[in-house]
Amino acid sequence: MxxxxxxxxxxxxxxxxxxxxxxxxxxxxxxxxxxxxxxxxxxxxRSAAFWEECYGGPGVVPLTLASGRYLRENGFLRERGALYVGRGEDRELLDEFVQTFDGTGVTIERLDAEELKQRVPAIRNDWCDAIWEAACADIDxxxxxxxxxxxxxxxxxxxxxxxxxxxxxxxxxxxxxxxxxxxxxxxxxxxxxxxxxxxxxxxxxxxxxLGITPYRRTVVQLRVTPQAPADLPLVLDINGDFYFKSDNGRLWLSPHDEIPTQACDAAAEEIDVARVIDRFQRVTDWNIEAVERRWAGLRSFAxxxxxxxxxxxxxxxxxxxxxxxxxxxxxxxxxxxxxxxxxxxxxxxxxxxxxxxxxxxxxxxxxxxxxxxxxxxxxxx
Known part of the structure; x- marks a missing residue:
C-alpha cells in the first residue's frame, strides 16, 4: 500500500x-x-478512426467541432470526406438529416446521382442520392x-x-x-x-x-477488386445499415451494428460478418476476394x-x-x-x-x- x-x-x-x-x-x-x-x-x-461532424447527433456537434480545430492544428487529421448515401425511397430521410443539422455549424451539401458516382464509381445505380460532408477526416x-x-x-x-x-x-x-x-x-x-x-x-x-450500456460494433477488412481507391470517402448508409472506407488498398466495412452486450473483450460474430458482406454486395460492384481481418469493439451510451x-x-x-x-x-x-x-x-x-x-x-x-x-x-x- x-x-x-x-x-x-x-x-x-x-x-x-x-x-x-x-x-x-x-x-x-x-x-x-x-x-x-x-x-x-x-x-x-479498435476504433474505425474517423472524425465526422455529424456523428453522435446535434448534441455532440459542439464537442466535435471544437476538437476538430485542435486535431487539425496538431497534425492528427488527414482529410477524407464523407458521403451519406441513399436510394430513391430514402430522399425524405436525407432531407430530414439536412434539417437536423441546420444551424449547428456542420457543413453539408446534397449531391445528385452523377456526383455520387464520381466519388464512388463502384456504387450501384439504385444508390442515387447523397449528402456530402467535405470536412470528414481520418484520425491518427x-x-x-x-x-x-x-x-x-x-x-x-x-x-x-x-x-x-x-x-x-x-x-x-x-x-x-x-x-x-x-x-x-x-x-x-x-x-x-x-x-x-x-x-x-x-x-x-x-x-x-446511470444505465450506461455497452454495445458491440463489428468491423471487417476486405480485399476487393478492383482495388479500393485511396481517395474513397467514408460512405455511410442513411438508414444506418453499413459504412465503409478505404485503408491502404483495403476496405474497412461495418454493419453499423449496436448490439447490447456485457462489458467484455468483444469479438466479431460470424452472423454479423455475413450480414454486412451481404449488404455490401447489394450496394457496390466490388468483388470480394477475401475477408482478411475481423474485429469488434465496445461503445457505451447513457x-x-x-x-x-x-x-x-x-x-x-x-x-x-x-x-x-x-x-x-x-x-x-x-x-x-x-x-x-x-x-x-x-x-x-x-x-x-x-x-x-x-x-x-x-x-x-x-x-x-x-x-x-x-x-x-x-x-x-
Missing amino acids: SDRVYDFAIVGAGMAGASLAAELAPHAKVLVLEAEDTPGYHSTG VAGLHQDYLRRLKASGADIVCRAQVGELKRSKGVWQITTVVGDVFSASNIVNAAGAWADPIAQMAGATP PDRLPVYGADPEVDGFFWFAGQGGFGIQTAPAAARLGAQIILGHEADELTRGIDRTAYDPRRFLHLERAPNPSQVSSDM
Whole structure:
C-alpha cells in the first residue's frame, strides 16, 4: 500500500482516461489505473478512426467541432470526406438529416446521382442520392492516445497497468482503492473513465448506475477488386445499415451494428460478418476476394446517448467521465478539457467556450432510483 494520497484516481487509461489525466495533471496529483496490460486495449485500440461532424447527433456537434480545430492544428487529421448515401425511397430521410443539422455549424451539401458516382464509381445505380460532408477526416488514433499518455507522464501523473479495481471504500474524505490482486491506492477523488465498465465502477463506489450500456460494433477488412481507391470517402448508409472506407488498398466495412452486450473483450460474430458482406454486395460492384481481418469493439451510451461529465450528485468525491459512445475519440480534446474544467471548477477557455456543460451533467439522471451500497455507507460512518 502506497502512503501517497493522490488528488484524483482515474479508472481507465483508454482515450477518455488518458486525455482527462493529461488535462488534470498540470493542476493536481493524478493516478491512472488500467485493468489491462496496456492502455487503450478495448474501444480506443479498435476504433474505425474517423472524425465526422455529424456523428453522435446535434448534441455532440459542439464537442466535435471544437476538437476538430485542435486535431487539425496538431497534425492528427488527414482529410477524407464523407458521403451519406441513399436510394430513391430514402430522399425524405436525407432531407430530414439536412434539417437536423441546420444551424449547428456542420457543413453539408446534397449531391445528385452523377456526383455520387464520381466519388464512388463502384456504387450501384439504385444508390442515387447523397449528402456530402467535405470536412470528414481520418484520425491518427494511436498517435493521439500516445500524445496524451506522454503529456500526463510529463506532468507527473502516475499510470499503473494490470490494476483492475476490486473494491472502493471512502473514509474521512479519502478513497481506498483495492485492486483484484490486492494493491491499494488512496485518492481524494475518483474519476470514472471506465468506458463499458462505468456502471460497475459506480456501483462499487455506492453511486447510482446511470444505465450506461455497452454495445458491440463489428468491423471487417476486405480485399476487393478492383482495388479500393485511396481517395474513397467514408460512405455511410442513411438508414444506418453499413459504412465503409478505404485503408491502404483495403476496405474497412461495418454493419453499423449496436448490439447490447456485457462489458467484455468483444469479438466479431460470424452472423454479423455475413450480414454486412451481404449488404455490401447489394450496394457496390466490388468483388470480394477475401475477408482478411475481423474485429469488434465496445461503445457505451447513457440512456439519452449524450456523454456524462461531472460530479456524481449523491456520492462525494466521485466524478463521471463516461458514456461517450463511438464519438469519444473524435471529441477527446474538447471533452477532456471540458471535463477537467468541470472537475477543477475552472472557467471555459478558447477550446471549450460556447459548449453547454450542463447538457452532459450527471444530475440530469437524478430521477433514477438509487441502490445503496452497504459497504459504502458503513465506510463513511
